[in-house]
Amino acid sequence: MERLEWQEMENYERFLHRTSESGFQKTDLAAHNTPDWNGVNTVSEQFPDDWSKVCILTPVSPQAYLIYSSSVAAGAQSGIEECKYQFAWDRWNCPERALQLSSHGGLRSANRETAFVHAISSAGVMYTLTRNCSLGDFDNCGCDDSRNGQLGGQGWLWGGCSDNVGFGEAISKQFVDALETGQDARAAMNLHNNEAGRKAVKGTMKRTCKCHGVSGSCTTQTCWLQLPEFREVGAHLKEKYHAALKVDLLQGAGNSAAGRGAIADTFRSISTRELVHLEDSPDYCLENKTLGLLGTEGRECLRRGRALGRWERRSCRRLCGDCGLAVEERRAETVSSCNCKFHWCCAVRCEQCRRRVTKYFCSRAERPRGGAAHKPVRKP
Structure with missing residues (x-):
């Protein structure tokens, strides 16, 4: 052992x-x-x-x-x-x-x-x-084949x-x-x-089915459950x-x-x-600190991006604005592999490309002259 x-x-x-x-x-x-x-x-x-x-x-x-x-x-x-x-x-x-x-x-x-x-x-x-x-x-x-052979619904049986x-x-x-x-x-x-x-x-769980029948027809189906x-x-x-x-x-x-x-x-x-x-x-x-909570100050949020969903696009408002914080824009340089090519034999060689990106963070809002800092109403 x-x-x-x-x-x-x-x-x-x-x-x-x-x-x-x-x-x-x-x-x-x-x-x-x-x-x-x-x-x-x-x-x-x-x-x-x-x-x-x-x-x-x-x-x-x-x-x-x-x-x-x-x-x-x-x-x-x-x-x-x-x-x-x-x-x-x-x-x-x-x-x-x-x-x-x-x-x-x-x-x-x-x-x-x-x-x-x-x-x-x-x-x-x-x-x-x-x-x-x-x-x-x-x-x-x-x-799990405990139901195999049983009628599952119209036109299909449990199987697989x-x-x-x-x-x-x-x-x-x-x-x-x-x-x-x-x-x-x-x-x-x-x-x-x-x-x-x-x-x-x-x-x-998802039901997955396979068709059975003459010449590819789907006369009956055999179905099973998958994660x-x-x-x-x-x-x-x-x-x-x-x-x-x-x-x-x-x-x-x-x-x-x-x-x-x-x-x-x-x-x-x-x-x-x-x-x-x-x-x-x-x-x-x-x-x-008693509850071990860090708050949202300093957290990164998202504003732009084609692949962003509505929840992500509104993250700056949720994390910063609704918490009384300003959104700070920071420029950063990233380095990543690019223009990769396969060389015989047998290696892949890439260039290192530098790109300037914009990131957004929640920061403490500066107090305006002649008054207290505005604190938006927080929404749940």
């Missing part, structure tokens, strides 16, 4: 031992909750830096732990990258501090941004596990090799939900948003982020069995396809 495998095995055994010493029991919250929770009660750790610290009460086998943990870590990383992409031109741009999913250490809020981080991370893990299953990376997983999202969902749930502990509303919120991320993957590009999952969850529901609970709920039951009942009444949050978001225009 390779050294890495021995190290992972030691981590696995050490954290299983920690679980047994803790003597965890199913909580009242889990008992009252939806079947999606599966009564999971776990040790909360930082996510996703060290997956060896995931502690699972109904553990997968050591072999399975070794097989899946690398895919889980890769999926978590893809979720992080997608978060940064989706919020690149927002006031909150998925900073590193936001990526610590341990929510009971006093460092995390329970706002809609937290909801998105949980959902996209959970989706990334499920997506990667499902994709790796389809690629044949796991011996115990293959196509559907991506096995059931497998990805089951394994990702064990790993991701294992990061959450607690019996309060925040634990319920995090687990709910984890599930919303998994539902987003399932809800964006979309992960960017589509991210865009779907970004829409859910904008429509996230705020849950209002009584102060102190969760400190008793009755309170935990009330929390579970509240979250059960909300669709697991929706993101939920408990708190309002802070003002991301402003620097807040």
